[in-house]
Amino acid sequence: MEEMVFQIGPIRPPSEANSLLLRVTVNCPWNRCKFCMLYKKYDFHTRSVAEVKKDIDTMAELRDRILQYKTANGWDIQAINNEYQTLTTDDQRWCYQMVFRWMTEGDCNSIFLQDANTMCLRADWLAEIIRYVRVKLPEIKRITSYGRANTLAKITPEDYKMLKEAGLDRIHSGYESGSDKVLALIEKGCTQEEQIIGGRKVREAGIELSIYFMPGVGGRELSDDNAIETAKVINAVNPNFVRLRTFVLRTGSLMEEVRDAGGWTEDTDMNKLLEIRKLLAHIDPTKANGRITSDHIINLLQEVNGDMDTDLPWMLEYIDSFLALPKLEQRKYQMARRMGFPLDWKQLWRMRKSDRKIVEDLAKNIVDEKDWEKKLHTYMDHYI
Numbered sequence: 001m002e003e004m005v006f007q008i009g010p011i012r013p014p015s016e017a018n019s020l021l022l023r024v025t026v027n028c029p030w031n032r033c034k035f036c037m038l039y040k041k042y043d044f045h046t047r048s049v050a051e052v053k054k055d056i057d058t059m060a061e062l063r064d065r066i067l068q069y070k071t072a073n074g075w076d077i078q079a080i081n082n083e084y085q086t087l088t089t090d091d092q093r094w095c096y097q098m099v100f101r102w103m104t105e106g107d108c109n110s111i112f113l114q115d116a117n118t119m120c121l122r123a124d125w126l127a128e129i130i131r132y133v134r135v136k137l138p139e140i141k142r143i144t145s146y147g148r149a150n151t152l153a154k155i156t157p158e159d160y161k162m163l164k165e166a167g168l169d170r171i172h173s174g175y176e177s178g179s180d181k182v183l184a185l186i187e188k189g190c191t192q193e194e195q196i197i198g199g200r201k202v203r204e205a206g207i208e209l210s211i212y213f214m215p216g217v218g219g220r221e222l223s224d225d226n227a228i229e230t231a232k233v234i235n236a237v238n239p240n241f242v243r244l245r246t247f248v249l250r251t252g253s254l255m256e257e258v259r260d261a262g263g264w265t266e267d268t269d270m271n272k273l274l275e276i277r278k279l280l281a282h283i284d285p286t287k288a289n290g291r292i293t294s295d296h297i298i299n300l301l302q303e304v305n306g307d308m309d310t311d312l313p314w315m316l317e318y319i320d321s322f323l324a325l326p327k328l329e330q331r332k333y334q335m336a337r338r339m340g341f342p343l344d345w346k347q348l349w350r351m352r353k354s355d356r357k358i359v360e361d362l363a364k365n366i367v368d369e370k371d372w373e374k375k376l377h378t379y380m381d382h383y384i
């Protein structure tokens with residue numbers, strides 16, 4: 001099989017797990033956020049429209065190739081496997097797998113425009129690429145992209161209109177915090193005002209907005225500010241999705257310098273949960289009606305999901321019921337969760353007896369709180 005490859009960047013939102021990934025820009029044009037280790041060694045550049053179109057052509061060719069193996073009874077997996085075995089490079093295999101997964105598990109639903117801030121591309125170029133996707137991959141229902149808040153604030157309503165008409169459906173944006181103090185501390189390169197202006201422009205253009213926040217990123221010192229100011233942004237913007245990503249200090253990240261400079265202390269795992277509670281308690285359900293999503297293993301209580309206009313009381317009650325547990329029970333769940341067992345706290349009994357024993361021993365025997373946090377951290381440090 002001829003070389004059918006396209007570029008794939010390193011990251012996509014969890015909700016785009018089965019999407020095609022189309023690399024429109026490469027790396028991050030800002031690249032200064034203290035907590036982020038993704039692109040630090042690499043320079044940002046854009047790709048030409050022609051280059052990106054060529055990748056779209058390759059995706060369409062791979063789709064047509066794989067479609068040959070669709071029969072009235074489903075997929076001819078043997079034939080697909082045979083073809084897969086003929087691929088000679090990792091790049092070929094990754095591209096083939098991605099298109100196949102998109103056609104099967106992804107139901108040809110979505111394409112995500114990589115990398116970190118594709119919204120910074122000239123709007124007419126981006127619109128041309130999006131239109132080309134619509135022509136070559138007409139089965140796609142959703143086109144989404146990352147965009148930084150200060151970029152979103154600068155785009156004109158006319159350009160948003162053009163992008164929406166071209167077929168852009170959703171923008172994902174890592175706001176991280178609504179607090180200006182925290183944003184400055186982590187060098188996010190935007191302000192609360194820009195977040196609100198940018199977010200409102202996206203919503204007014206009829207494009208969905210999915211924003212990410214990091215409870216805990218302000219440290220112990222700015223925990224309240226982080227929760228309250230973040231809720232302010234949510235109330236002002238009313239995004240379609242709020243995605244929670246509990247902050248964990250990653251070894252080797254520039255946040256270590258922030259910590260070492262003094263004035264920032266990583267909060268405990270439980271206090272970060274309390275911060276999430278405070279954030280939720282400050283969201284105004286008469287102003288925000290999008291969905292809260294905890295779609296990442298880094299969140300202690302991943303079940304905290306729901307619509308902001310109707311489900312906040314339930315989410316708060318759920319957190320409170322966990323907080324009301326005896327400390328040993330809380331600890332057992334914390335450890336199980338941080339070790340990677342995909343359970344909610346009501347299901348600890350489903351663990352194997354031997355695993356339960358390990359978790360229980362750790363919860364009982366690590367008495368010193370600092371040692372406890374250190375132990376939890378050894379697991380969380382490895383989460384992406």
Ligand code: SF4
Pocket residue numbers: 028029030031032033036037038039116148174
């Ligand atoms: S904007 Fe995003 S990708 Fe760029 S440095 Fe910040 S967190 Fe990392």
